Amino acid sequence: MKVREAACALCNSEWGDHWEEVDGQRMFFCCWVCARAFDHMVQEVKRRTGWEALDEVKIEGDYRGRECAAIRGAEAYRFRLRFDPETGELLVFEPIASV
Amino acid sequence: MVCGRSSDTYSALAEHILKWAASSDPGHVMWLNRNITKQKVGEEELSGLLEAFATDATTLASWMKQTFIERFYGPRPHPFVRALQRPTRATLLGYVVEHQHFLRQWVRSAASVIAKTDRRDVTSYEIDNIVTEFGGQGSDAPAHYELLLRMGEALGLPREDVLSTSPLPRTKQALNFWAKLAERGHWVEIMAAMHGLELIANRDLVEEGASMRYFDPAILKDEAVPEAVKDFLREGYEADVAHSEEALALVEKYAKEFGLQDRVRAAYLQSLDAFDLHLNARLERGRDYESA
Ligand SMILES: [Zn+2]
Numbered sequence: 001m002k003v004r005e006a007a008c009a010l011c012n013s014e015w016g017d018h019w020e021e022v023d024g025q026r027m028f029f030c031c032w033v034c035a036r037a038f039d040h041m042v043q044e045v046k047r048r049t050g051w052e053a054l055d056e057v058k059i060e061g062d063y064r065g066r067e068c069a070a071i072r073g074a075e076a077y078r079f080r081l082r083f084d085p086e087t088g089e090l091l092v093f094e095p096i097a098s099v
Numbered sequence: 100m101v102c103g104r105s106s107d108t109y110s111a112l113a114e115h116i117l118k119w120a121a122s123s124d125p126g127h128v129m130w131l132n133r134n135i136t137k138q139k140v141g142e143e144e145l146s147g148l149l150e151a152f153a154t155d156a157t158t159l160a161s162w163m164k165q166t167f168i169e170r171f172y173g174p175r176p177h178p179f180v181r182a183l184q185r186p187t188r189a190t191l192l193g194y195v196v197e198h199q200h201f202l203r204q205w206v207r208s209a210a211s212v213i214a215k216t217d218r219r220d221v222t223s224y225e226i227d228n229i230v231t232e233f234g235g236q237g238s239d240a241p242a243h244y245e246l247l248l249r250m251g252e253a254l255g256l257p258r259e260d261v262l263s264t265s266p267l268p269r270t271k272q273a274l275n276f277w278a279k280l281a282e283r284g285h286w287v288e289i290m291a292a293m294h295g296l297e298l299i300a301n302r303d304l305v306e307e308g309a310s311m312r313y314f315d316p317a318i319l320k321d322e323a324v325p326e327a328v329k330d331f332l333r334e335g336y337e338a339d340v341a342h343s344e345e346a347l348a349l350v351e352k353y354a355k356e357f358g359l360q361d362r363v364r365a366a367y368l369q370s371l372d373a374f375d376l377h378l379n380a381r382l383e384r385g386r387d388y389e390s391a
Pocket of ligand 1: 009
């Protein structure tokens with residue numbers, strides 16, 4: 001999966017120094033909450049799409065809500081989400097109908 | 100400013116934050132991400148940014164409003180606010196069951212302000228507040244708490260059921276924060292943490308940049324909506340504007356007098372986090388009533 005190297009894979013922050021494996025790949029996160037959140041997001045996308053792996057997740061927004069597109073090959077799966085800021089659990093996950 | 104710990108200088112504060120951020124502490128990292136910058140900067144630069152954040156020229160009251168708007172009424176409004184625009188029975192019942200606990204804590208917090216303050220305007224304000232929210236003034240002016248329970252009843256949920264339901268973990272966590280603050284905080288911090296939240300129903304926020312109101316006011320004229328629901332929503336809609344503005348003015352005045360601006364900001368930001376959790380719990384609870 002394509003992720004940033006010097007900034008948090010979820011929130012793009014350069015602070016912190018928390019490394020965790022997601023789908024067998026070591027990634028940089030600013031804190032464990034972002035790591036947990038990122039993992040929940042990836043697993044939820046895989047569950048809903050049936051995809052085995054993702055090439056990339058494009059993320060816009062911040063803790064108040066994010067709009068994302070998971071990419072696999074030429075396909076894109078769009079969704080809106082929000083995490084529990086204390087635990088990284090998914091609070092909202094809504095697929096966005098493609099136009 | 101961040102975790103409630105006070106520092107004498109901005110560079111001491113910067114050093115403290117950098118230490119915690121280096122060990123990926125979520126509280127400190129997220130605070131930096133949200134309030135200062137997501138870019139890693141050195142101690143000197145951070146100290147300058149912290150000072151700018153703490154001393155920005157806007158008044159405390161308008162900072163509180165702007166922060167509230169950005170948090171709950173920005174381009175991606177809070178999901179509870181979105182749900183309340185045209186609320187379903189399930190959303191309203193989730194509101195009733197979780198908010199009941201919030202109002203109980205509200206009274207405890209107001210009582211704590213009264214116990215701690217030596218200012219008469221604050222005492223009077225909080226007494227009025229307790230009467231409006233909890234005591235009520237006879238059958239002509241039932242308390243907000245009573246209107247909430249009536250809304251539940253009108254939607255088919257007996258008040259005994261509401262009163263005997265424990266709060267969900269997210270509400271519980273939020274209540275713990277407010278309870279702790281009420282116990283240990285300065286009364287100005289407690290006031291900011293509580294009354295800042297009343298901005299949720301302030302319909303004037305739209306003029307200051309909010310993307311929507313708490314709910315679509317057309318509900319108040321909708322004949323399909325039970326009277327008790329309208330009574331509850333109308334109460335908040337009409338009362339809270341002047342009420343919350345008055346509280347913010349008191350907070351601003353006394354934060355300045357006691358030199359508590361930093362602590363007030365910190366308590367307020369933490370209170371917004373707690374409130375966010377509680378709003379999520381209302382939605383979560385609402386799901387219990389979705390198919391019922
Ligand atoms: Zn992050």
